[in-house]
Amino acid sequence: MNNNLSVTIGGVEWKNPITTASGTVNSGKEYSPYVDFTQLGALTSKGVSSEPWLGNPTPRIAESYGGMLNAIGLQNAGVAAFIENDIPYFKKLDTAIIVNICGRDAEDFANVARKLTEAGGVDMLEINVSCPNVKEGGVAFAQDPKATEAIVSAVRKATPLPLITKLSPNVTSIAEIAKAAEFAGSDALSLINTLLAIRINIHTRKPILANTLGGLSGPAIRPVALRCVWQAYKAVKIPLIGMGGILTGEDAVEFMLAGATAVAVGTAHFLNPRATMEVLEGMVNYMEKYGVKDINELIGAAH
């Protein structure tokens, strides 16, 4: 097989265009008995904040047709614990490491970025301005181009690492936010974070999630994610990482045709711990079937 699968994002070469969606595999350790994430172009960690975050009360998830709602609330042990416990693990892995960072304000984000840069072992940072499940530092940033720009700029000044900004679909104009992140120095964009949603228990007549609202993910949101990638592709020049309900190689190809340089697999892990491997196989099969010599040919090819 001589077909080229590698892509380059923010100067970092990925051996193939597949990574994990932040928050779905933690730091990869728990899934490592089931799947070898070093086969992927990159491994994306769960969100890391400057101080430990407790996360939300339970229930934190609710299933929905073709998807699920989550309101985990970015539970994490903080950047110091992350550097102690997870970075040494990442250093042993032969794949690009992306650490997702979150914060309550621009300085908070920058602080996490600085500490991770000093620690080493991280290839790229993904700025999470779009989590719908936390009171501060949540989706509000990604709904405001000025706030997005301020955070990305602050992180840009704090680190030389390539930056990916993860955007929310819960906006009026994704193009406007995408441009703000690009202007502020983001090297790439991740689209999309989850869609703000609710489910109600008809027996108790109360919302199922303790947090009331949560983020919808899974195949149910895929066409919305594709639309966001499509619109962002028209708006910016920086590479896009597409995500939202990818289960198969065909789904991944669709995202690339819409304009994504790479894709992330998230909720699919819960349905199949080896989902990323099946996506990779499916992409290779597609390339062979259609005589695609270089995966980069697919990027934005539907436009």
Add this chain to the structure above:
Amino acid sequence: MREMFYADILENKLLLGEVYDMRLYAPKEVQKAKAGQFLSLYTGNAALLLPRPLSICAADTVSGVFRVIYRAVGEGTREIATLKPGDRVRLLGPLGSFYRVFPEHKRFALVGGGMGAPPMLALAKKIRKEALDAHISVFLGFRSKFQTILEDDFKKYANEVIVATDDGTQGIKGNAVQALAADPNFDIIYGCGPKIMLKFLAKFAEEREIPCYVSVEEHMACSVGACLACVVKVKDGENWAYRRVCNTGPVFNAKELVWDE
């Protein structure tokens, strides 16, 4: 390397009400199972993404058969209830922590409320196997005599099986913890059942300084410890922290848990 595995359904019959008794043939995986652990079963309905965690009622290493008892209450379990002998299902497991049996203990209390009864059967078998002279008392709580399950199965391993029903239609009127309280002379207590039952059980054990281990339940997504959906509050010094039920639990030392709800 751990893998998902496939198992053949041997039996999936209605026990009573919405409660089903399922047997799965998985000769390799039953050897690994420990009392208190669970299996995560994928439903086969593509619209339902999440596997269903099902507690192991029995793992017969000779016949290679898992026994799982579940209540078909939601979309996923109702889907599982439609499985027929000969169907193949995809699973993960056995997963999670398990009940430890300590050699210094002689008098054992096993308390199961409703669908908390099935995992206690696996534990009763384990205790009987490891400590022939053990005195095992089983306390089962159900809404009424029409919901009582596994009473005869427990008699194979237990010295006594005491049933309590909320409406008094069978055994003691009350719950399983009230039944236990009538004779609190135990070296250790194990429990599984609704959160409110476990809360009272933990309080009861703490007051009498009896070691107590319980199995708790939470909505799960990944079931391997990655997604942080199924957390429970655990004491952490002066404070508390969320711990994962799927891989730190489901079995916890009752005095480590925070029972505020």
